[in-house]
Amino acid sequence: MKKVIVLGATSAIAQATVRLLAARGASLYLVGRNAANLEAVAKDAATRGAAKVESQAVDLNDFNAHEGLVDAAYTELGGLDGVVLAHGVLGDQAEAQKSWEATEAVLRTNFLSAVSLLTVLANRFEAQKAGTIVVISSVAGDRGRQSNYVYGASKGALNVFLQGLRNRLAKSGVAVVTVKPGFVDTPMTAHLPKNKLFASPDKVARGLLSAADARKNEVYVPGIWALIMLIIRTIPEAMFKRMKL
Amino acid sequence: MKSLESWGRYPQVEQRTHSLVWRTDNLPREGTPLLPHGLGRSYGDSCLNAGGTLLLTSGLDRFISFDPSTGVVRCEAGVTLDMILRLAAPRGWFLPVTPGTKFVTVGGAIANDVHGKNHHRGGTFGRYVRRFELLRSDGSRRVCAPDENPDWYGATIGGLGLTGLVTWAEVQLKPISNPYVLQETVPFGNLDEFLVVARESEKDYEFTMAWVDCLARGKKVGRGLLYRGNFAPPQFDGLPLAKSHLSHGIGLAVPMDMPAFCLNRLSVSAFNWLYYHRQNGKPTQRLTHYDPFFYPLDAIYAWNRIYGKRGFLQFQCVVPYDTARDALKEILERSSRGGLPSFLSVLKTFGDIPSPGWMSFPRQGVTLAMDFANRGEKTWRLVEELDRLTREAGGAVYPAKDARMSPESFAAYFPRHAEFARYLDPGFSSSFWRRVNPVSLPFSLEAERGVAAAQPQSLLAIR
Numbered sequence: 001m002k003k004v005i006v007l008g009a010t011s012a013i014a015q016a017t018v019r020l021l022a023a024r025g026a027s028l029y030l031v032g033r034n035a036a037n038l039e040a041v042a043k044d045a046a047t048r049g050a051a052k053v054e055s056q057a058v059d060l061n062d063f064n065a066h067e068g069l070v071d072a073a074y075t076e077l078g079g080l081d082g083v084v085l086a087h088g089v090l091g092d093q094a095e096a097q098k099s100w101e102a103t104e105a106v107l108r109t110n111f112l113s114a115v116s117l118l119t120v121l122a123n124r125f126e127a128q129k130a131g132t133i134v135v136i137s138s139v140a141g142d143r144g145r146q147s148n149y150v151y152g153a154s155k156g157a158l159n160v161f162l163q164g165l166r167n168r169l170a171k172s173g174v175a176v177v178t179v180k181p182g183f184v185d186t187p188m189t190a191h192l193p194k195n196k197l198f199a200s201p202d203k204v205a206r207g208l209l210s211a212a213d214a215r216k217n218e219v220y221v222p223g224i225w226a227l228i229m230l231i232i233r234t235i236p237e238a239m240f241k242r243m244k245l
Numbered sequence: 246m247k248s249l250e251s252w253g254r255y256p257q258v259e260q261r262t263h264s265l266v267w268r269t270d271n272l273p274r275e276g277t278p279l280l281p282h283g284l285g286r287s288y289g290d291s292c293l294n295a296g297g298t299l300l301l302t303s304g305l306d307r308f309i310s311f312d313p314s315t316g317v318v319r320c321e322a323g324v325t326l327d328m329i330l331r332l333a334a335p336r337g338w339f340l341p342v343t344p345g346t347k348f349v350t351v352g353g354a355i356a357n358d359v360h361g362k363n364h365h366r367g368g369t370f371g372r373y374v375r376r377f378e379l380l381r382s383d384g385s386r387r388v389c390a391p392d393e394n395p396d397w398y399g400a401t402i403g404g405l406g407l408t409g410l411v412t413w414a415e416v417q418l419k420p421i422s423n424p425y426v427l428q429e430t431v432p433f434g435n436l437d438e439f440l441v442v443a444r445e446s447e448k449d450y451e452f453t454m455a456w457v458d459c460l461a462r463g464k465k466v467g468r469g470l471l472y473r474g475n476f477a478p479p480q481f482d483g484l485p486l487a488k489s490h491l492s493h494g495i496g497l498a499v500p501m502d503m504p505a506f507c508l509n510r511l512s513v514s515a516f517n518w519l520y521y522h523r524q525n526g527k528p529t530q531r532l533t534h535y536d537p538f539f540y541p542l543d544a545i546y547a548w549n550r551i552y553g554k555r556g557f558l559q560f561q562c563v564v565p566y567d568t569a570r571d572a573l574k575e576i577l578e579r580s581s582r583g584g585l586p587s588f589l590s591v592l593k594t595f596g597d598i599p600s601p602g603w604m605s606f607p608r609q610g611v612t613l614a615m616d617f618a619n620r621g622e623k624t625w626r627l628v629e630e631l632d633r634l635t636r637e638a639g640g641a642v643y644p645a646k647d648a649r650m651s652p653e654s655f656a657a658y659f660p661r662h663a664e665f666a667r668y669l670d671p672g673f674s675s676s677f678w679r680r681v682n683p684v685s686l687p688f689s690l691e692a693e694r695g696v697a698a699a700q701p702q703s704l705l706a707i708r
Binding site for chain 2: 036037040041043044046047048187190
């Protein structure tokens, strides 16, 4: 990935990924909602050795802006060969259970806006017959649990969409990489008590990039989550529904 | 409430934490005093805030700019010296002043106005801080520089994080031709010999420091090894690793708290004897990468854990040349008698280059740093005794390494403390600050005494 658009560039995992890409000398098109924060990330990337850094502050829930955004990235960087889609919200499960608006907001950001962006990007990549699309999903999409099934549903739906996209783009030489981090120590999880399973954004970013380099399909980062989620998925539903998870 | 430790792991206190993420964000309103906290490498309680809130700056770790033609780097306050070296050393720039660990933040280096092996040539870190932004709890932001808000600049350098939060800073690096240091080791037999060799070395060597054998007694008090060096000249540019910021990728780690019996008089004694006699009494010269030269202890991750759960107390003082010989001899003798001797002790001369920081610790004279395993009351009394000896010798003790200095000593060491106190952020405080200012009355003592003369019971009434 030499010319990369990073969607949700101010998220902790994206920032760590941007640093690694910058150190490799990649050109970057950074997209985030908050202009001041985005500028902080852009300057950091430029200082750390990125060949070129351009950025655009935009709310990705504005679907009408997506086509223009991708156009701008192609123009500014003179083409694209990589996508890191990292934007998302955790939402509040209790709030979402009470209100459809809260549920819809999570689905819009995590699923619908990703699908809208990937529709534009996938067509470009399919036409150019090259590129790597990396999407940050979550282990929460592997199985619905009462504690966060709205967030989980948005990521689960995303995973299925990506499976189909991967299947479609395989013949065009475009890699679609689904990255499923477990617990990550970020501002998104600042309110949660930490345990040994929490990984640093830097560790997740390294896992993400090595998966992208190897053009893998689906990866869990850190790897231990592949085992944990295998167990979680294997529990029979009759038993699972009675568990407190 | 979380228990975050200082590097000496003493004292242990409970405090809240708040992680800072963006330099443009405002400070949190916690209702308790705030204190910026970087990597927690201060040894005592100056980076602790019992009952208050620590503002964790590790999220403020972004660079803002670096100009390889001028060597000026601008970055957020949580950027570490290690990150700066990784960025700048391969491009021919080095830290103008570096302490003995690269795992400190730029904010911490400013707040403690840190010094290094080149103090006699380069002064303190604060001298190379071109400007920084200070964010106060009232939401105000000031860019501080020698010619812009100079009072805030002077109060904040060495100001122990108490004047507000430094969000970003701009530092002038210095050019190097390659990452190597030509190092020479010179043994000295006692304190008098050290003073001669050290003063002599200042002329031709940019970097000097000495390890001192804390167990030597009698005529050998103060014997040790002096390390002196300069960055290698350009003929060494072609060596392998010349573009690298690291000489060794593999470090050691102390995996757990060592039990107390690992560190006793016998093991300290053996270490010191071996260390001294490794040299065979002759000067030796060698070429070394800057990493082991400046940061030998960084290779042992979490070395502070060798002192076990109870931690240790550091003590670093500086005494003027005219009292140095007698005072240091007394201090070294006192500590070698006082139960458990210091495991690693360092001597160094400070030059007369002034710091812009009002509360800066380094001043002309000889500095001695020691660490003592925490054995409770006995150790505390020893360190308090050393504090008293330092005060009597007209010297000063380093707040970043202190857990025991008295309020009287603090006032004597830092004559500008009253002026400094006017620049404190009312929303900021630290365990150290409360310890050395135990009674902070809402009025001046002089005014209070004036009133007391008229109404004798007023002092009691105030309480």
